[in-house]
Amino acid sequence: MRTILDNITGEARRGELVAILGSSGAGKSTLLNCLSGRLNTGTLTGSITFAGRRRERSTWKSVSAFVEQDDALYPNMTVRETLRTAAYLRLPSSRYTRDEKNAQAEAIIKSLRLTKAADTRIGDGLKRGVSGGERKRAAIGQELVGSPDVLFLDEPTSGLDSNSAYAVIENVRSEAVRTGRVVVLTIHQPSIEVLYLFSKVVLLSEGATVFFGPPDDALAHFEQLGLPCPPKRNPADFFLDILTIDHDLESEPARIRALHDAYRGLEKERKLESGAFSGEIEDVDVFDAREEPLGGWANSWWEETGILYRRAWTEIFRNRPLIIAEFAQTIIVMLVMGLAFLRLDNDTRGIQNRAGILFFWPINQVSL
Ligand SMILES: Nc1ncnc2c1ncn2[C@@H]1O[C@H](COP(=O)(O)OP(=O)(O)O)[C@@H](O)[C@H]1O
Ligand SMILES: [Mg+2]
Structure with missing residues (x-):
């Protein structure tokens, strides 16, 4: 029996972008899977609430969306077709006409700034298509068409150059702010510009929280512990230096334990203050009444088969x-x-x- 995650607390409000940072193997993906309800092995204790209530099995799937690190997109479909197909599949026909579904896909194209690439095929290793950043945004767009309240992204910037990475995160952030959505993502090495797009960061080391809160508060916390960020150093890189454990050094586990204990102390202090971290979530009603969570699948078996058939046909025919x-x-x-x-x-x-x-x-x- 191995403990992968321990002592994790945190909260995210509507319109916020929360990033989970840590070195490789720290437990970022595992935490994201716990939160999104995709954990399929092991046991989990504690409580995870959404809008003040426990996540409901029947509705959670339509309330949340998950974008995996390795996105699976059809290489011969254009960005627009990809997003339209996602809209056809995700939006229930009982509430949306086909034109409305298309309009939703167009809105996503616009808000993720994919207009220029809309009619370009996705492409793959053999045939060039859209750029890496556009591809990632298309994958995110596929999930956004369903208007999820909570969006989970696992390493959305890995493999992207810093400009594309910034564009992806900036787009996701402005979307989140505009629609009052919660975004939780994992990231390995953000640039300083990307770091300051995050409302809060969860700093993980060896599966436990070293800090949770706004990036600047993390700097202040570490400074108090006698770990000031060197001038001209990217704070994100500085965090990673602190979080990364060198297993060959004997003093390292004790160093990390001290960081965990320091955070526990900080948590206690915060709880005593004002109750800002009481776990209560304001329920701001910014959603269209039509977007009430639905259980189960959006469309009938027949309709889904038809949509998938068309996609497969287009994909094969263009190959x-x-x-x-x-x-x-x-x-x-x-x-x-x-x-x-x-x-x-x-x-x-x-x-x-x-x-x-x-x-x-x-x-x-x-x-x-
Ligand atoms: N299903 C599992 N069974 C056993 N160990 C696991 C499982 N999933 C993850 N781990 C281990 O948990 C640790 C954290 O993994 P992960 O969350 O994928 O890290 P990260 O995403 O931060 O790189 C790793 O050491 C990994 O080997
Ligand atoms: Mg991972």
Whole structure:
């Protein structure tokens, strides 16, 4: 039995962007999975509340959305088609017409500033498409079309240059502020510009909180502990220096433990003050009444099948090499089979051969 996370507290309000920072293996993704309800092994104790209440199994899925680190997008679809398909799947037809769903996709394109890339195909390793930042924003947009109240992003900036990373986080932030959404994300090494876009940071080391609060308060906290940030140093890099444990040094576990204890002390002080961290969440009603959480799936099985069928068809049809290969293969197999069984007689052998082809043909079709 291994404890991966311990002593984690925190809260996020509407319109806030909360970042979980820590070195690799600190437990960032695990924490994000706990919060988003995607933990599938192990046990979790404690309480996680949303708008003052426990997360409800039936509605949580439609209230929250999760963007994985490795996004799976269809390479031959354009950004607009990707977002439209997501809108068709996520928005219930009982409440939205197709035009409204398209309009929702357009709104996301605009707010994530994807207009320029809207009609470009996503692309993949073989065929170039949109840029890395645009791709990430398209993946985030896919989740945003469902207007989730809470958005979780696992390492949305990994693999992006600092300008694209800034653009992605800035877009997500202004979206969150505009719609009163909560965004919780993990990030490995933000630039200083990105760091100050976060309302609060959770600094994790060895699975426990070293600090939770606004970035500047973290600097003040560490300074009090005799760890001032060197001038001209990116505070985010400074945090990582503090959080990263060097397993080869014997003094390290004690150093990290002292940091955890210091945070526990700070937490107690905060609780005594004003009750600002009492866990109560103001319920600001900024949502359209139509967007009341729904349980289960947005659309019927038939409708979903139709949407997925269309997407698969577009994807396959645009994949030229695949179509050519399939076509050529069919012609070749047809010729081989046709010639092998050409001009059969009407005797016992001919009949056996016909039975043979009737057996061989379906087997061949199934295994293609
Ligand atoms: N399902 C699991 N079983 C056992 N160990 C796990 C599991 N998931 C994560 N871990 C361990 O927990 C630690 C934190 O993992 P993770 O949350 O993925 O880190 P991060 O995202 O911060 O890099 C790692 O040491 C990892 O090996
Ligand atoms: Mg991770």
